[in-house]
Amino acid sequence: ECKEYGIxxxxxxxxxxxxxxxxxxxxPLDEEILFKLKEAAKGSPxxxxxxxxxxxxxxxxxxxxxxxxxxxxxxxxxIWIRKGKGLKERNVIFTLFCKELLQKYLKSRxxxxxxxxxxxxxxxxxxxxxxxxxxxxxxxCEEAGINPDGISPHSLRHSFATExxxxxxxxVFLADLLGHADANNVKLYTKVTSQRMRSEYDKYH
Numbered sequence: 001e002c003k004e005y006g007i008x009x010x011x012x013x014x015x016x017x018x019x020x021x022x023x024x025x026x027x028p029l030d031e032e033i034l035f036k037l038k039e040a041a042k043g044s045p046x047x048x049x050x051x052x053x054x055x056x057x058x059x060x061x062x063x064x065x066x067x068x069x070x071x072x073x074x075x076x077x078x079i080w081i082r083k084g085k086g087l088k089e090r091n092v093i094f095t096l097f098c099k100e101l102l103q104k105y106l107k108s109r110x111x112x113x114x115x116x117x118x119x120x121x122x123x124x125x126x127x128x129x130x131x132x133x134x135x136x137x138x139x140x141c142e143e144a145g146i147n148p149d150g151i152s153p154h155s156l157r158h159s160f161a162t163e164x165x166x167x168x169x170x171x172v173f174l175a176d177l178l179g180h181a182d183a184n185n186v187k188l189y190t191k192v193t194s195q196r197m198r199s200e201y202d203k204y205h
Contacts, residue, residue, distance in 0.1 A: 028159040028192060029103035033146055037137070040144035047136055049101035050117055054153050058178050062155045065128045067116040068158040069106070074099065081179065090179050118185050158189075162196065165189045 029037070032192070035056065041047040063081050071080040077099055080092045084087060084145065094102075102116075111125055118125040133153050141148035157178070164174055171183040171190075180186055 014124055017028065026160040027155060027192060028082070028184070028196070029151065029155050033151070036144040036146055037151075039047045041136075041142075042138040045101070045105040045139075046117065047140070048104040049098070050133070050136065051140070052101050053094065053155040053158070055160055056095045056098045058157045058164075059092055060157065060179070061130045061133050063179075065117065065130065065133065068114045070114070072102070088179055088181070090176060092177055101171055158192075161186060161189045162192045165193045166196070 008164075021108065037056075041051050050064070053059070055059075057079065059067075059079075059081065061085075063204050066082065067079055068082075070084065072078075073080070077094050077096070079094060080183075081090050081092060083089070100168060105127055106116075111118070113125040114126075115127050117128055119128050137151060137153055138148045141151055161174060164172075164177070165186075169177075174186050174189070175181075175183040178186060
């Protein structure tokens with residue numbers, strides 16, 4: 001628009017090279033990597049349940065660290081996300097297995113700290129930072145002998161979305177779970193799914 005109105009003569013973005021489409025696509029983790037990552041963390045009730053929660057709910061890291069214990073509705077297996085992206089509220093759902101892991105972790109704690117996931121500090125317990133969650137994933141990747149490059153908490157969110165789409169979830173429903181206002185924002189997962197299906201098909205043909 002600046003060029004059209006004569007404010008500038010040359011478009012400064014003309015020579016900028018866009019990354020290939022594949023680099024812009026969500027990158028879910030395959031089943032083997034997910035299994036190894038979770039197995040590496042099974043000695044820590046906190047970290048194992050943390051990884052499971054990321055994977056089976058699709059929450060963002062910023063949302064995960066702000067979940068409070070009283071945001072969990074155990075009977076219906078829902079978590080109230082108070083302030084997601086754009087300060088949007090929503091509920092996400094977790095599995096029975098995740099429920100078992102979370103309850104096991106909470107039983108191992110003996111404190112009144114209100115947040116679901118906690119780490120130690122000089123003055124007791126505190127919330128995690130986003131970077132600390134990334135570090136946890138990196139540590140278990142290394143313990144499992146997995147190359148940590150390209151693997152992050154957000155990879156678990158992409159895995160959740162891709163798996164839900166592969167199981168037939170409607171885009172509107174998936175958008176609600178992921179906290180997107182527009183279902184068009186999750187259309188990329190349809191392409192990810194077709195790519196993975198082609199990859200699996202090619203293994204046997």
